[in-house]
Amino acid sequence: MERVLTRNIHKENSQSIEVYEAGGGYEGLRKAVTSMSHGDVIEAVKKSGLRGRGGAGFPTGLKWSFMPQEKTKPHYLLCNADESEPGTFKDRLLMEQDPHMTLEGCMIGAYAMRADACYIYIRGEFVLGARVLEKAVTEAYAKGYAGKNICGSGWDCELVVHRGAGAYICGEETALMTSLEGERGNPRVKPPFPAQAGAWGMPTTINNVETLACVPDIIVRGAAWFAGIGTDERNTGSKLYCLSGHVQRPGVYEAPMGLPLKELIHDLGGGMLHADRPLKACIPGGSSVPVLRAEECDVALDFDSLAAIKTGLGSAGIMVMDTSTCMVKALHRISHFYAHESCGQCTPCREGCGWMERILERIEEGHGLQQDIDLLKNIADNIEGRTICALGDAAAWPVQSFVTKFRDEFQAHVDEQRCTVQGATYA
Amino acid sequence: MTFDPEFERRVDALVGRYPEPKAAMLMVLWEVQREKGWIDPESEAWVAERLGTSPAQVHGVVSFYTMFKQKPMGRHHIQVCTTLSCMLRGSDELMDHLKTRLGIDEGEVTADGKFSLVRVECLGSCGTAPMFQLNDDYHEDLAIESVDRLLDGLD
Numbered sequence: 001m002e003r004v005l006t007r008n009i010h011k012e013n014s015q016s017i018e019v020y021e022a023g024g025g026y027e028g029l030r031k032a033v034t035s036m037s038h039g040d041v042i043e044a045v046k047k048s049g050l051r052g053r054g055g056a057g058f059p060t061g062l063k064w065s066f067m068p069q070e071k072t073k074p075h076y077l078l079c080n081a082d083e084s085e086p087g088t089f090k091d092r093l094l095m096e097q098d099p100h101m102t103l104e105g106c107m108i109g110a111y112a113m114r115a116d117a118c119y120i121y122i123r124g125e126f127v128l129g130a131r132v133l134e135k136a137v138t139e140a141y142a143k144g145y146a147g148k149n150i151c152g153s154g155w156d157c158e159l160v161v162h163r164g165a166g167a168y169i170c171g172e173e174t175a176l177m178t179s180l181e182g183e184r185g186n187p188r189v190k191p192p193f194p195a196q197a198g199a200w201g202m203p204t205t206i207n208n209v210e211t212l213a214c215v216p217d218i219i220v221r222g223a224a225w226f227a228g229i230g231t232d233e234r235n236t237g238s239k240l241y242c243l244s245g246h247v248q249r250p251g252v253y254e255a256p257m258g259l260p261l262k263e264l265i266h267d268l269g270g271g272m273l274h275a276d277r278p279l280k281a282c283i284p285g286g287s288s289v290p291v292l293r294a295e296e297c298d299v300a301l302d303f304d305s306l307a308a309i310k311t312g313l314g315s316a317g318i319m320v321m322d323t324s325t326c327m328v329k330a331l332h333r334i335s336h337f338y339a340h341e342s343c344g345q346c347t348p349c350r351e352g353c354g355w356m357e358r359i360l361e362r363i364e365e366g367h368g369l370q371q372d373i374d375l376l377k378n379i380a381d382n383i384e385g386r387t388i389c390a391l392g393d394a395a396a397w398p399v400q401s402f403v404t405k406f407r408d409e410f411q412a413h414v415d416e417q418r419c420t421v422q423g424a425t426y427a
Numbered sequence: 428m429t430f431d432p433e434f435e436r437r438v439d440a441l442v443g444r445y446p447e448p449k450a451a452m453l454m455v456l457w458e459v460q461r462e463k464g465w466i467d468p469e470s471e472a473w474v475a476e477r478l479g480t481s482p483a484q485v486h487g488v489v490s491f492y493t494m495f496k497q498k499p500m501g502r503h504h505i506q507v508c509t510t511l512s513c514m515l516r517g518s519d520e521l522m523d524h525l526k527t528r529l530g531i532d533e534g535e536v537t538a539d540g541k542f543s544l545v546r547v548e549c550l551g552s553c554g555t556a557p558m559f560q561l562n563d564d565y566h567e568d569l570a571i572e573s574v575d576r577l578l579d580g581l582d
Contacts, residue, residue, distance in 0.1 A: 074446070083551050084548075084549060084551065085549075086510045086511055086512065086548075086549040086553070087511070087512055087549075087553050088551060088553070089551045089552060089553050089554055091551075092551050092552075123551070124453075124457075124492070124494045125494065125547075125550050125551070125560060126551070127563040127564070128563075128564070128565070158444075160444050160445075162444075162453070162454065163453060163454060163457060164453065164492070165453050165456065165457070165492035165493075165494040165495055166492045166493035166494035166495070166547075167491060167492050167493065168548065168549075179453070180450060181447070181449065181450050182447075182449035182450045182451065182452030182453065182478065182480075182488065183449075183452075183484075183487075183488065184487055184488055184491040185491065185492075200446050200447060200450075242553065242554060243554065244512035244515075244516075244553035244554050244556060245511075245512055245515045245516070245553075246515055250512075250553070250554040250555070250556070251554040251555075252554060283511075287510075287511055287549075317553065319511055319512055319515070319553070321515060325515065329514075330511060330514075330515075333509070333510065333511050333514050334511055337510055337511075337548050337549065340548055341548065343491075
């Protein structure tokens with residue numbers, strides 16, 4: 001398999017513009033701004049079948065086409081580098097090791113949508129990533145890939161790195177805009193959609209880092225090349241998979257869209273961490289998506305294959321759990337996360353996430369009540385679909401799937417008033 | 428209260444990056460925290476004045492984002508990730524060790540002001556778990572021994 005997104009990361013000085021250019025870098029931007037119309041670029045991305053790598057899997061070219069064709073006010077592109085979904089660490093790798101690939105994708109996207117500026121919103125904890133990006137942005141300005149008269153085309157666009165400060169919710173696209181404007185990161189009701197009224201009320205599009213990093217090669221090598229990689233025409237391109245948990249070799253692996261989950265765990269990941277502890281469960285798309293039992297893990301890692309078994313590719317954070325894992329404890333940890341990260345605007349999410357966390361805490365500590373398992377499911381069902389943004393769903397799906405698929409284990413915790421999992425240690 | 432001219436220049440440059448001054452809020456608060464170690468009420472008022480908003484608005488922002496410190500913390504600020512992937516690889520044991528070694532609980536600062544310890548949510552380092560962030564830097568693939576060596580070497 002040819003590496004596309006990670007082809008530069010092992011090169012010496014992979015962060016420098018010289019190394020990036022020597023590998024053909026910025027040819028895509030030059031080609032776009034000097035020989036293609038804005039519409040041509042959007043059409044190429046549409047034909048490539050590229051779908052958003054941030055979690056929702058929305059077709060990128062289609063999203064771009066929602067921006068106004070007639071320009072009457074400033075347009076903005078926001079690069080979502082607020083990578084915070086538990087289990088996900090691919091954008092960090094791209095930004096820290098090969099920042100120019102992302103910057104080139106940003107500028108091509110900005111050109112396609114006639115943006116006046118592209119803001120890269122990077123999570124506050126990624127201090128190194130922000131430093132690397134800042135340096136790369138300075139280099140890009142010096143070489144004429146950002147700022148005035150880009151590649152001699154007469155087109156101007158600013159490129160700015162903006163740091164978050166610790167809030168998962170700011171990865172949600174409307175919260176990201178609110179945060180960028182200098183507010184608490186509260187999501188907004190849609191409509192209006194960002195392409196109509198986004199950042200500062202202007203037409204705006206928000207794309208994930210990996211999504212934008214795919215774009216330069218689509219422009220240089222063609223939409224058909226990209227569309228030829230992957231499972232089918234709806235699941236295309238090269239993909240970064242983040243593998244963590246109970247495996248021998250956790251890390252970021254690049255493979256075609258549709259990599260079999262078992263191949264990721266057992267071949268690329270070197271198999272289970274302990275030979276005597278087989279696979280028990282796996283979360284395939286970051287902690288928000290429904291968990292899979294071991295027997296459900298013969299599945300391809302792409303949008304539609306995972307949707308078909310009622311889970312999702314999400315942000316491709318694959319979290320592997322072996323038989324020593326207590327599912328009550330695992331879910332408690334997940335629910336703690338969402339309770340901590342709820343922005344507090346919507347009552348079902350603000351109250352429900354805390355309530356679920358407290359119930360899980362008492363089950364884990366051996367004080368669970370017989371009605372608690374059904375109560376958890378009931379609360380989750382009443383959060384799902386009843387909030388401004390998807391954080392409510394993200395908090396509900398793990399609860400619904402854990403208590404349904406591992407009900408016996410939750411029941412045993414309540415009946416026995418303790419954990420009954422053999423060898424439940426985590427080192 | 429005042430900041431030195433160099434600080435003011437940095438703030439001006441940051442404000443110039445955005446269509447509206449208030450958008451520079453997080454970046455200016457980062458500068459304040461770098462200068463002072465935390466964000467005190469007087470600085471919140473200064474930022475409000477500078478960006479054309481109210482101190483209440485600024486405090487609302489400071490209190491929303493977990494990385495802004497609302498009180499002075501240790502010189503070496505340890506932020507331990509304990510979310511699922513880190514938990515599966517031993518972050519609870521790591522946290523217990525740090526509490527014992529430093530003699531403080533989560534959210535506390537050692538009496539000499541050298542260390543502070545907090546639990547944080549997923550830091551996006553799940554493939555190199557367990558890990559913590561020490562001030563700006565990530566320390567990954569941690570074991571009790573490597574943590575002890577690291578902390579022994581700090582002044």
